[in-house]
Amino acid sequence: MEIPKKMRAAVLYDFNDYRIVERDVPSPGPDEVLVKIDACGICGTDVKVITQGMPNMGPMGEFIIGHEYAGTIIAKGDTVDEFDIGNRVVVEIHKGCGRCRNCIMGQYTACLNYGDTSKGHRANGLTTNGGFAQYAVNHVNTLYNLPDHITFDESITITTAGTCLYGIDMAGGYIPGDNVLIIGPGPIGLMSTQLAKALGAGKVILSGTRDERLELGKKLGADYIINVKKENLNDRVKELTDGLGADLVLEAAGGKESLQQALENVRKGGRIVILAFYKDKVCADISLAVKFGVNIYTVRGEGNMSVGRALSLMSQGRITGKPLLTHYFPLDKLHEAFKTFVERTDGAMKVVIHPQE
Ligand SMILES: [Zn+2]
Ligand SMILES: [Zn+2]
Numbered sequence: 001m002e003i004p005k006k007m008r009a010a011v012l013y014d015f016n017d018y019r020i021v022e023r024d025v026p027s028p029g030p031d032e033v034l035v036k037i038d039a040c041g042i043c044g045t046d047v048k049v050i051t052q053g054m055p056n057m058g059p060m061g062e063f064i065i066g067h068e069y070a071g072t073i074i075a076k077g078d079t080v081d082e083f084d085i086g087n088r089v090v091v092e093i094h095k096g097c098g099r100c101r102n103c104i105m106g107q108y109t110a111c112l113n114y115g116d117t118s119k120g121h122r123a124n125g126l127t128t129n130g131g132f133a134q135y136a137v138n139h140v141n142t143l144y145n146l147p148d149h150i151t152f153d154e155s156i157t158i159t160t161a162g163t164c165l166y167g168i169d170m171a172g173g174y175i176p177g178d179n180v181l182i183i184g185p186g187p188i189g190l191m192s193t194q195l196a197k198a199l200g201a202g203k204v205i206l207s208g209t210r211d212e213r214l215e216l217g218k219k220l221g222a223d224y225i226i227n228v229k230k231e232n233l234n235d236r237v238k239e240l241t242d243g244l245g246a247d248l249v250l251e252a253a254g255g256k257e258s259l260q261q262a263l264e265n266v267r268k269g270g271r272i273v274i275l276a277f278y279k280d281k282v283c284a285d286i287s288l289a290v291k292f293g294v295n296i297y298t299v300r301g302e303g304n305m306s307v308g309r310a311l312s313l314m315s316q317g318r319i320t321g322k323p324l325l326t327h328y329f330p331l332d333k334l335h336e337a338f339k340t341f342v343e344r345t346d347g348a349m350k351v352v353i354h355p356q357e
Pocket of ligand 2: 100102108110111114
């Protein structure tokens with residue numbers, strides 16, 4: 001296949017100023033491939049990148065945004081024998097340096113050389129060039145072959161699933177029979193709902209404020225949904241868990257009250273996983289955790305190859321990304337796409353960009 005010299009890409013020029021411009025198509029290094037991008041999803045983190053930036057982000061006027069993407073390999077470096085030209089792949093964001101203590105132990109999303117490209121670290125769309133472009137280079141460590149029956153569009157939800165799975169993993173991983181409370185029915189909460197079910201949880205309880213999303217959660221496997229605007233969360237959770245509280249709480253809302261809700265609804269000795277980022281500092285009664293031996297876990301992104309494992313679950317039909325996809329735009333309409341995502345126009349959840357259109 002002929003590789004073009006130029007491409008269209010979304011470049012960040014300043015905070016809140018990104019433009020669709022022409023750029024050179026990048027060349028893969030020895031351990032990298034060139035991906036022709038077919039789909040790239042918009043995620044809340046992209047909004048943070050655009051409005052506030054990221055530590056160690058590429059320079060303004062050069063940095064290409066977008067981190068949840070999939071496409072076809074069209075060129076590869078000399079040492080790459082893990083993948084072939086023509087392979088359909090989905091990417092994960094983080095390629096650790098591979099030489100720091102955390103990377104060696106598998107925690108490459110918390111790499112100690114985060115953002116240092118001279119040491120081999122890359123996080124496409126966060127520190128290095130990303131996927132709101134027609135082409136991107138990816139290190140082999142960040143690629144997973146897509147089974148034929150998973151579309152590019154659906155596959156962009158796999159980072160979300162990988163993050164949820166990594167969170168469950170870090171909190172012990174083994175949840176058969178456990179009652180799980182998921183706070184927040186956004187993409188992370190809805191993926192967590194499916195994963196809890198797929199991993200054999202007891203009762204899966206999903207809470208939130210939007211009926212439409214809660215109803216979707218029910219279709220995706222939640223045994224019980226609680227609209228906290230209409231019902232008392234604590235009373236309902238007690239009722240559903242024989243007065244004990246949830247064995248595991250997945251905090252996927254990142255709201256002002258949600259950590260407090262987690263603390264009040266977890267079983268004594270239970271576990272809380274914080275999957276969301278908070279907009280501001282939050283105030284919560286952490287003594288509740290200390291008093292009752294509750295452990296709180298956090299994860300950064302999708303470590304421990306959890307993207308690959310989530311992809312396996314998707315391939316087996318145990319989780320699906322399809323119901324999360326709501327809107328599609330070509331790259332030239334990226335601004336409209338972001339507006340749709342941020343304002344949640346027409347129930348927008350996962351908004352997908354098609355850079356080749
Ligand atoms: Zn993301
Ligand atoms: Zn590292």
